[in-house]
Amino acid sequence: MKGRQVTIKDIAAELGISASTVSRALKDHPDISVETKKAVNELAEKLNYKPNVLALSLRQSRSKIIGVIIPELIHHFFSSVISGIDDLAYANGYSVMIAQSNESFEREVNETQVMLSSRVAGVLVSVSKKTKNFEHFQVLEDNGIPVVFFDRVSKEMKMDKVVVDDFDGAFKAVDYLIKTGCKRIAHYGTSMHLLIGKNRHNGYLHALFKNNIPIDDSLIFKCDDYDEAWYLTEKLIKSGNMPDGIFAVNDITAIGALQAVKHLGLRVPEDISIVGFTNGRISTMSDPPLTTIEQHGYEMGQIAVRILLNRLEKDEEEHEPETRVIKTDLIVRESTKQI
Amino acid sequence: MKGRQVTIKDIAAELGISASTVSRALKDHPDISVETKKAVNELAEKLNYKPNVLALSLRQSRSKIIGVIIPELIHHFFSSVISGIDDLAYANGYSVMIAQSNESFEREVNETQVMLSSRVAGVLVSVSKKTKNFEHFQVLEDNGIPVVFFDRVSKEMKMDKVVVDDFDGAFKAVDYLIKTGCKRIAHYGTSMHLLIGKNRHNGYLHALFKNNIPIDDSLIFKCDDYDEAWYLTEKLIKSGNMPDGIFAVNDITAIGALQAVKHLGLRVPEDISIVGFTNGRISTMSDPPLTTIEQHGYEMGQIAVRILLNRLEKDEEEHEPETRVIKTDLIVRESTKQI
DNA sequence: AACGTCATCGCAAACGTTTGCGAAATTCCC
DNA sequence: GGGAATTTCGCAAACGTTTGCGATGACGTT
Known part of the structure; x- marks a missing residue:
């Protein structure tokens, strides 16, 4: 026993x-x-x-554990990524240690300490919204633990990254809105210090520009969750500054807007078209189902692992940071009009 | 460097x-x-x-890692549980190692081997649908690694468990349907060899019984995902055997049914009322929003950790397996009629 | 008979940490 | 000032594994 x-x-x-x-x-x-x-x-x-892998790891001072630091577990996109990570890690004999920062900078820093203590082979991370300083990740690299960032990355970090082509995805979304007849398109975006925020914002601007639509600052907002979106949308419509299209930074926000629109007796997409970003499970469940951008989370997780494993193999010599960009796909459903 | x-x-x-x-x-x-x-x-x-926690763990032959084995990561309920696990584990100085079985029995067994190899302090597990044999978990116990099951459990395992009061939850759901006037209530359930399948089924039956409604076997189905539910509902309605209420084993299934009903031009809840189970994020996003049962996944994760930590402290002496039951709550939204 | 060649195995050190025990060195007490 | 008590520290073993090197015999070769 x-x-x-x-x-x-x-x-x-x-x-x-x-x-x-x-x-x-x-x-x-x-x-x-x-x-x-x-x-x-x-x-x-x-x-x-x-x-006993503990003894083994100790002996050759390297474990077969991949650390993952993410802002939130309860999130379709992130759990997709982790799923991709776990499957590929498992296939290569690695285990996965997770840690959610809960969007707290302190906890994120602490988690890197834990990773250090655990002598993980490498770390995959998507930074919290509050993270503007990246020393704690540099510490990992300095101690011989490779770091690969995914999705939420920052320009200043000179390390491996895997991101989605946010610019192009946003462009596709907004371009499609325009092609279906929208002229006053609002953008609900996230923090501009996150590259994903900036890039999606720029994709939005670029689509307007390409189609000769003037930029209207009164239609651009920092708004990235459900409740915010509901509140903002209601205010927007009642204020008379009503858009005929909304491009939201993620599905949840898009659906918050969608609900608010319907709540006010307006129709989607006839009165207001809406496009989200992520193509999570919920995007098929709303009414009407959401037009959105497929972000390929599962693949992103797998690619991140592959980059990490590559680095672990030829671990010596100086290494040139690489950035992998994953193409997005526009998924047309019924929250937008026909082209 | x-x-x-x-x-x-x-x-x-x-x-x-x-x-x-x-x-x-x-x-x-x-x-x-x-x-x-x-x-x-x-x-x-x-x-x-x-x-170096590796050295530390080796020394005292016990690590500060909690292993978690679940069927699927991409699932609101499971990611809630893991989130609860991670938060409480973190607060107590433990790390979390995850492993998804992808509903494969072989992989589940393999993952227990990995946990054994990693000398984790304990393991929290929700078994795959295919698992009918539990020796691999007994092996863990035999090697001094405590196991706590959550959600998906089986009667035959004499170990610690934490489950939701599925019987009572199902009862509440169906009783509510009846109180709002439904007479022909269908049940979309999952495998009966999972306790959660059986208990929810029994709760359904008991509510019918209490309210003197005869059981109609032609309204009881094994159906636990979105596509299945859509297909089944459509068939059911077209066949003329139309229910006036549906109690589904989870939210996804309920929403599949909901979409099918609307697709056929019928109204929810006027023609058919629908209740789900879980209260995941999607239940607020459907139209109409879904009446469902709150399953308290986050708390379940925390309780599982607490039970495990308790056992780790007073680790000696024979231990009487405990089963913790979490009460559910009925969340009334608009997929059901007023009472 | 002397030697080299194999095949087969054990010794011991190492990974980083903790901890019982003992060894100095210091202080105290009368 | 002699002994005891106290403070402060180091030695060495242990956790489980791997691995360079050396040891032992059994052979075969001249």
């Missing part, structure tokens, strides 16, 4: 041989006779021996 | 004292003089020393 776990020594003792021999036998070292190997393997099987 | 990490020995060498002294100084052992402590702590700070 309540037992210690079986070790190599237990096997060695029971067989009357040394621990080294058992170790070598288990990994099919040529120095060991077939009979010994057979005996060792059989006993290991019988005792349900599992190598 | 590309450095090894700082160890206790580095500090000891630089200060010309022994590693033991540094170790004791760092944890404020009374045997060490104040000046030494001061010197050690300052240097540790300066060098950014972080204890």
Whole structure:
């Protein structure tokens, strides 16, 4: 019952041989006779021996754990990414340690300390909204722990990144709105110090520009969650400054706007068209279903892992930071008009 | 740059004292003089020393990692649970290692091996739909790794569990449907070998019974996802065997049914009332918003951690498995009629 | 018979930390 | 000032594993 776990020594003792021999036998070292190997393997099987990865990691001072730091777990996009991370990590014999910062800078810093303490092989991170300083990640790199950022990244960090083509995605969304007849398109965006905020904003501007639509600052807002969107949309409509299209930085915000529009007795898309960003599960559940941008979270997770594993293999020599950009797709549903 | 990490020995060498002294100084052992402590702590700070938890875990053969095995990450309920787990684990100095089984029995078994290898302190698990055999979890217990199950549990396992009061939740849902005038209530349920499937089913039956409504087997189905629900609902309505209420085993299924009903030109809740289970994010996003059962995933995660930590503290002596039941709440929205 | 060649295995150190025990050095007490 | 008590620290072992090196025998070769 309540037992210690079986070790190599237990096997060695029971067989009357040394621990080294058992170790070598288990990994099919040529120095060991077939009979010994057979005996060792059989006993290991019988005792349900599992190598102690702690000891292993300690020995070669590198663990098979990938650390992941994200702002929030309860979020379709992030859980997609983690799912991609977990699947590929698992396929390569790595385990995944997660830590959510809950959008708190202090906790994010603390989590990097934990990663350091745990001697993880590498860290994948999407920074919190409050993070404007990246020293704690540099510390990881300085201690030999490679860091790969995904989605929420910043320009100033000279490290590996994998991001979605936010500019192009936003452009596609807004361009589509225009092509379906919208002329007064509002943008609900997130913090501009996050690249994703800035890039989506710029994509929005670029689409207007390309289509010769003047920029109207009274239609551009910092607004990135459900309740905010509801409130803002209601205010906007009642104020008389009503847009005929809304491009929101994510699906939740888009749906908040959508609900508010319907609540006021207006129709989507006839009166106001709406486009979100992410293509999460909810985008098919709203009424009407949401036109949005597919962000390929699962693939993003996988790519991040692949970049990390690559770095871990050829770990020496100076390394030139790489930025991978994932293309988005416009998913047309019924919250926008026909083209 | 590309450095090894700082160890206790580095500090000891630089200060010309022994590693033991540094170790004791760092944890404020009374045997060490104040000046030494001061010197050690300052240097540790300066060098950014972080204890190597691998070595620590190896030493006392127990790590500060909680393993979590779940069927699917991309799922509002499960990510809520993990979020609760992570927050409480973090507060108690533990890290969280996740592993998704993707509803595969083989992978679930493999993940338990990994947990064993990693010498995690304990494991929290929600079993896959395919799991009908629980030996792999018994192996964990036999090796001194406590296991706590949550949500998806089975009767035959004699271990700690934390579940939602599925019976009562289902009862509340169906009872409410009846009170609002429904007479022909369909049930879309999940596998009966999962306790949650059976209990919700029984809660459904009990509500019918209490209200003297005969059970109609032609209204009971195994159907637990979006597409299935859409298809089944459409078939059901067209076949003329139309229910006036639907109680679904989760929100996604409920919304699938809701969409199908609307698609056929019928109204929710006037023609058919619908109740889901979970109260996930999507339940507020549908049109009309979904009446559902709040399942308290975040709290469930926290309770699971608390049970585990309790066991880890007084780890000796035989332990009587405990089952914690979390009460549900009926959340009334607009997919049901007024009472 | 003397030597080299293999095949097979064990010793011991190392990874970073903790901790019981003992060893100095200092202080105290009478 | 002699002994005891106290303070402050170091030694070494241990956790489980890997691995360079050396050891032991059994052979085969001259």
